[in-house]
Amino acid sequence: MTTSLVAVQLLNGVEYGLLLFLVASGLTIIFGVLGVLNFAHGSFYMLGAYLAYFIAERTGSLLFAALLGLPVMVLVGFLVERLAISRLYARDHLSQVLLTYGLVLVFNDLQRALFGNEVHGVPMPRALTGSVALGEMQSWPVYRIFTSVACLCIALLLRQVILGTRFGMRVRAGASNAEMVEALGIDVRKLFSALFTAGAVLAALSGMLAAPLTTVYPGMGEGILIVSFVVVVIGGIGSIKGAFAGALLVGIADTFGKVLLPGVSSAVVYAVMAAVLLFRPRGLLGQPALQR
Amino acid sequence: MVEALLETEALTRRFGALAAVAGISLRIEAGAVHAIIGPNGAGKSTFLNLLSGELKTTSGRVRFRGEDVTRAPPDRLSRLGIGRSYQTANVFPELSARECVWIASHSRKDGEARVAERGARALAACGLAARSDVAAGQLSYGEQRQLEIAMMLATEPILLLVDEPLAGLGHDEARTIVDLLREVARNRTLVLVEHDMDAVFSIADTVTVLVDGRVLETGSPQAIRESPRVREAYLGEEE
Amino acid sequence: MNASRRTRVALLVFAVALALVPLSGDRFWVQFAAKMMIAALFAMSLDLLVGYAGIVSLAHAAFFGLGAYLLAGLTNGAGLVSPLATFPLALAGTAVAALVIGFLSVRTSGVYLVMITLAFTQMLYFLFGEAPGLGGSDGLYVAQRPRLSAFGTTLLDLGNGRTAYFFIWAALVAIYLLLARTVRAPFGRVLAGIRINEARMRTLGYRTRRYKIAAFVAAGALAGLAGVLDATLYGFVNPAIFGWRQSGLVLVTVLLGGKGTLYGPALGAVLLGVLEHFGEKWTAYWNALIGAVAIATVLALPGGLAGLLRGSRG
Numbered sequence: 001m002t003t004s005l006v007a008v009q010l011l012n013g014v015e016y017g018l019l020l021f022l023v024a025s026g027l028t029i030i031f032g033v034l035g036v037l038n039f040a041h042g043s044f045y046m047l048g049a050y051l052a053y054f055i056a057e058r059t060g061s062l063l064f065a066a067l068l069g070l071p072v073m074v075l076v077g078f079l080v081e082r083l084a085i086s087r088l089y090a091r092d093h094l095s096q097v098l099l100t101y102g103l104v105l106v107f108n109d110l111q112r113a114l115f116g117n118e119v120h121g122v123p124m125p126r127a128l129t130g131s132v133a134l135g136e137m138q139s140w141p142v143y144r145i146f147t148s149v150a151c152l153c154i155a156l157l158l159r160q161v162i163l164g165t166r167f168g169m170r171v172r173a174g175a176s177n178a179e180m181v182e183a184l185g186i187d188v189r190k191l192f193s194a195l196f197t198a199g200a201v202l203a204a205l206s207g208m209l210a211a212p213l214t215t216v217y218p219g220m221g222e223g224i225l226i227v228s229f230v231v232v233v234i235g236g237i238g239s240i241k242g243a244f245a246g247a248l249l250v251g252i253a254d255t256f257g258k259v260l261l262p263g264v265s266s267a268v269v270y271a272v273m274a275a276v277l278l279f280r281p282r283g284l285l286g287q288p289a290l291q292r
Numbered sequence: 293m294v295e296a297l298l299e300t301e302a303l304t305r306r307f308g309a310l311a312a313v314a315g316i317s318l319r320i321e322a323g324a325v326h327a328i329i330g331p332n333g334a335g336k337s338t339f340l341n342l343l344s345g346e347l348k349t350t351s352g353r354v355r356f357r358g359e360d361v362t363r364a365p366p367d368r369l370s371r372l373g374i375g376r377s378y379q380t381a382n383v384f385p386e387l388s389a390r391e392c393v394w395i396a397s398h399s400r401k402d403g404e405a406r407v408a409e410r411g412a413r414a415l416a417a418c419g420l421a422a423r424s425d426v427a428a429g430q431l432s433y434g435e436q437r438q439l440e441i442a443m444m445l446a447t448e449p450i451l452l453l454v455d456e457p458l459a460g461l462g463h464d465e466a467r468t469i470v471d472l473l474r475e476v477a478r479n480r481t482l483v484l485v486e487h488d489m490d491a492v493f494s495i496a497d498t499v500t501v502l503v504d505g506r507v508l509e510t511g512s513p514q515a516i517r518e519s520p521r522v523r524e525a526y527l528g529e530e531e
Numbered sequence: 532m533n534a535s536r537r538t539r540v541a542l543l544v545f546a547v548a549l550a551l552v553p554l555s556g557d558r559f560w561v562q563f564a565a566k567m568m569i570a571a572l573f574a575m576s577l578d579l580l581v582g583y584a585g586i587v588s589l590a591h592a593a594f595f596g597l598g599a600y601l602l603a604g605l606t607n608g609a610g611l612v613s614p615l616a617t618f619p620l621a622l623a624g625t626a627v628a629a630l631v632i633g634f635l636s637v638r639t640s641g642v643y644l645v646m647i648t649l650a651f652t653q654m655l656y657f658l659f660g661e662a663p664g665l666g667g668s669d670g671l672y673v674a675q676r677p678r679l680s681a682f683g684t685t686l687l688d689l690g691n692g693r694t695a696y697f698f699i700w701a702a703l704v705a706i707y708l709l710l711a712r713t714v715r716a717p718f719g720r721v722l723a724g725i726r727i728n729e730a731r732m733r734t735l736g737y738r739t740r741r742y743k744i745a746a747f748v749a750a751g752a753l754a755g756l757a758g759v760l761d762a763t764l765y766g767f768v769n770p771a772i773f774g775w776r777q778s779g780l781v782l783v784t785v786l787l788g789g790k791g792t793l794y795g796p797a798l799g800a801v802l803l804g805v806l807e808h809f810g811e812k813w814t815a816y817w818n819a820l821i822g823a824v825a826i827a828t829v830l831a832l833p834g835g836l837a838g839l840l841r842g843s844r845g
Contacts, residue, residue, distance in 0.1 A: 095833065237642065263662070266661060281639050387723070391720065396735050443735065
């Protein structure tokens with residue numbers, strides 16, 4: 001591999017990792033604070049992508065699709081939390097897995113019913129269609145630069161919200177001790193509802209950003225869900241920093257796997273996960289097993 | 293000097309900035325009933341959890357029968373002969389008393405007949421023979437404490453770590469447990485964490501007072517009762 | 532008659548009824564019943580893990596798939612036809628995979644374990660879907676169905692639908708009896724103790740991780756058996772059987788039937804099989820129907836069908 005090819009792959013890996021982070025951060029926060037493992041998180045990604053396709057095709061504008069689609073996702077996230085997830089807070093993880101697995105099946109068929117089984121391309125915004133030369137042989141699409149920057153901005157915003165606002169303070173308190181949050185008189189119901197909805201919106205946004213790059217297709221939510229699980233497992237469950245590190249690691253490993261080990265590329269990220277687990281069963285930044 | 297069964301050397305456990313146990317060096321002599329008292333938050337339960345391996349030590353050492361067991365996991369310590377009972381009855385609520393004790397006894401895997409016999413003996417010793425078919429969760433609070441001790445005995449420990457066996461018990465139930473502990477202590481070594489001072493002074497051979505994760509004083513019940521430092525730091529407040 | 536006696540009689544009647552299905556002579560229903568029995572065996576093996584040891588694993592479909600692919604590989608690649616060779620080898624291979632995955636997964640617990648087992652399942656799915664020579668996403672035909680012959684005569688031909696049916700029936704009955712015995716044996720009671728309170732089991736001296744790995748391997752090998760039987764019945768394997776949805780589906784089966792009862796998950800398998808069969812005819816969206824069943828089970832029927840039969844919902 002030439003240096004410029006390595007550079008392009010590295011950039012692609014980072015870009016994919018940043019998109020993954022948007023999905024995985026929601027997954028890990030929702031588990032950390034709400035204590036719920038949400039399999040339907042990938043469905044939000046898929047719905048986001050399909051909304052982007054659906055609205056962009058009719059309006060010709062991805063930006064418009066995002067502006068119109070995200071409020072829809074706020075509603076979806078809110079309703080799913082109120083109607084289903086909120087009944088899981090006191091339940092064991094088996095119940096959580098099964099209920100959210102059921103939601104995945106329902107969302108998949110909903111997608112089929114609304115949008116059909118075909119694979120759809122989503123055009124990039126015209127202003128972002130070019131590419132930037134990297135060395136003599138390689139170039140990097142402007143749209144990938146745009147998504148990387150957008151994801152980075154959102155990640156920084158997320159950090160600002162969590163570290164610098166009252167809402168963020170409550171989230172952090174909730175992650176470390178849910179009882180204490182209640183003792184402080186914070187309305188846990190509202191907090192959980194808001195957090196879950198925010199996670200759903202982040203996942204959908206990630207799907208919208210990815211849509212022009214990946215096309216939209218049935219089952220795309222499950223693929224991203226499982227990779228996000230790998231990210232969360234590698235990073236340490238409940239840790240946002242861990243999710244960030246894990247997402248970049250997985251993004252880069254996956255991209256280089258496709259180039260270097262074409263036959264078995266999809267298995268590469270799982271091998272990385274197994275290697276991390278061997279040495280750190282709780283992930284890179286996970287809390288050690290709670291012992292009493 | 294009597295041989296120490298268990299010895300800790302500058303044993304320390306930190307939770308973040310807080311040192312719950314801050315350099316405790318203690319000798320538990322074979323055959324003794326060694327009570328550990330102290331105000332709430334003195335580090336008594338943490339200390340027991342370090343001895344049973346349920347918490348990892350931050351620094352310091354534990355030696356049991358001369359062997360360094362500082363990093364040993366709880367299951368290994370149990371097999372070495374360290375038994376543990378809990379402040380809140382930590383039984384298997386869905387299982388009957390007999391099954392709870394069977395599980396404890398079976399951990400020693402020496403043939404079903406011996407497992408069953410040892411279990412029955414432990415139940416009888418703790419006065420639960422007539423209640424053996426009742427689900428542990430249905431037993432009275434006091435009976436659950438008895439079961440807790442029976443489970444510990446069924447593993448045939450050499451050293452027993454007993455955490456607040458009287459907490460939450462009525463007067464009569466507490467008496468039953470004190471008598472039981474006295475009986476149990478005849479041929480075993482006991483480390484007893486307890487708030488009930490009358491009980492402690494009636495059965496302990498040695499008493500250690502912990503304050504803020506440190507040993508304030510160790511001595512005979514008599515010496516502890518008369519120690520001005522202990523009175524000032526602890527006993528005085530309560531009496 | 533007390534409840535457990537009634538259950539036993541019902542199971543006996545059910546087993547006899549299943550044995551009589553081939554008399555109907557209807558090929559479709561014979562194969563359908565055989566499929567249900569394999570699903571029941573698969574769900575029971577997971578119940579050992581979920582209902583008794585309290586380990587929620589999403590790797591179970593991976594072991595089913597491995598068993599099926601190993602049978603195909605041993606037949607097509609090594610030319611082995613005798614079930615006396617292929618079945619033990621396929622089971623042993625699955626058990627080894629379960630040991631490796633179990634070793635890595637059981638060091639954690641709870642949701643961590645759920646995610647890790649899911650990831651391993653997905654890894655195997657990709658490996659078997661992409662590896663050269665395995666037919667990709669189209670899968671593989673099993674060149675020859677398992678057949679046992681000696682001195683020139685065929686003793687057992689599992690290519691024969693009826694023979695295969697009775698073989699699967701016998702396997703189901705035998706595995707049920709084996710599992711029922713196992714969960715009552717000391718091993719099963721220790722697993723129950725670990726499910727209820729693992730920390731306490733450790734302070735009682737148990738090396739709990741070894742027990743959990745043992746349960747993982749046993750359940751994995753039995754899932755492998757279900758996969759072997761599946762490949763025997765259909766003569767065909769494809770990577771979709773590895774999919775995480777299959778792992779999810781078998782968990783739904785266990786909870787719908789009632790975890791920790793063995794016969795409950797078998798019942799769940801039959802019910803879901805019937806639902807799938809008629810659902811497919813009735814609507815293109817029968818997957819959503821299964822999803823709705825999963826959601827309804829969690830919210831309204833945590834004890835499953837077995838809990839309903841016993842008159843309690845817990």
